[in-house]
Amino acid sequence: MAPTFWHDNPAWEDVTPIPQDEGSVHALAAISYTAEYSEAMSYLRAVMSTNEYSARTLDLTDHIISLNPAHYTVWLYRAKILEQIKADLRKEIDWLNITALEHLKNYQIWHHRQTIIDRLGSADGEADFVVRMLELDSKNYHVWSYRQWLVKRFGMYDENELKWTESMIEEDVRNNSAWNHRYYIVVGERDGEILSKEIVEKEIK
Template sequence: MHGVKRVRESPEAAAAKKLREQSKIKEYLALNDDVLAKKASNDWSREAFNLTTRILQINPEFYTAWNYRRNILLQGIFPGSSPKEINDLLTDDLSMTTASLKMHPKVYWIWNHRRWCLENVPDGPGTGTEGDANGWRKTNWDRELFVVDKMLDADSRNFHAWSYRRYVLARMPVARPETAELTYTTRKIESNFSNFSAWHQRTKILSSLWGSGKLDYSKSKEEGKSLRNAMYTDPNDQSVWIYHRWLMGAGADKDVLDREIAIIQELLDEQPDSKWCMESLVHYKQLLLKNHSSSVDAATITNDCRRLLGDLRVLDPARRRRYEEIEKQLLC
């Protein structure tokens, strides 16, 4: 770091450090051999289980150890355990992997093991829900959503956590209201417009709400108004523009297209170097030509698109070929 004086390591200290590292490697390799030997002999004992705990705390990407751990539980430990003991074991594993995720938030195998734990929670009462067969499951799944919330607070764009969140929401014994999840995505987007995963989650929730009739599709106009705030805040953020295209769809009526084209043109006048403004204008003008050709001035719109594509080739030369292909399609 700047301003911090580097302390030169003595030869003795460097040698001691090297010895420690070599010792750790030797211990890890011995532990690895022990785990694989026990797995090969179908050892389903508690001792073997504890060995998987040790090695996975060192190397959480050792998927063979995760698979072995699950087999130990299924074949060696669960058969002699009560439902409460099984629930306690799974809760402990969830706690263990929570600690692992703090250090390794994007290791797939940790998330995968959490799925397995949740799916194997037995029937039984949970806190305050005595007599409810879903009690333990509800308690664990509710806690899981809280854990994911914390993970996304730490890194709001962790796509592993967003994918896992959709999994949790789909499997919860007592469904979380979709409107609550919509509010959650609003909060995440307002804190960071570049959060593509939050925009993507929003498309899933809105599609479900509109499809089930729980939310009037006409309210998509309100969605467009809030989206425009994001567009004006950062016109070069692709997440916003991709969501805008999803919201508009491929068959928007002429009035809607005319309105959005005028809004984007106004923004481009303020931000003349906005690539996404230019690309979106070309996209929506193409939709006008495709879906409303009988009620528009096709020649004028085509010329507008060619001019915009020319500007894009200058502004974004890396995608020059792509813009040339779009222009060829215009002339077909």
């Protein structure tokens, strides 16, 4: 795929890019960025300096994330843009689904997803997507952490969640993440309360 350059786009002709200050030309360990990434970041600095929240800045964050999905500042700016322009957050989840499948172990993706789902106030479809992700990597720490957040945020300390966790353990008894999730379901909501004899006996069996 050919690189994308924003100076070629008439919609951006009003923006003066701000290049990165590289400091000394004799920097000990200067980072070698591609021309595409350097230009995109120079435009990002420009729009962030004026606090621009718009459809075009959303497109810009999409592009930069495709080049560097671990750039935390870009994710934070994207979340702010979505809030300010009152974007359709379900469309953002659709976009995140594709992005997560391209970058299976990226923390920023899951933190952003948590932010968006929290704003939506609904976990519809999230459990199914987590299952899909774990089918690709059953021990993906970021996915399990997100599932635990879902449980806490939406009160999913229930029999369905426990049965799903049991199925993951049955599939791979050495999956420590699944065991940890089971422990969280059984103990997590009790806030230090002593487990009943019934629960203890059930877990031992």
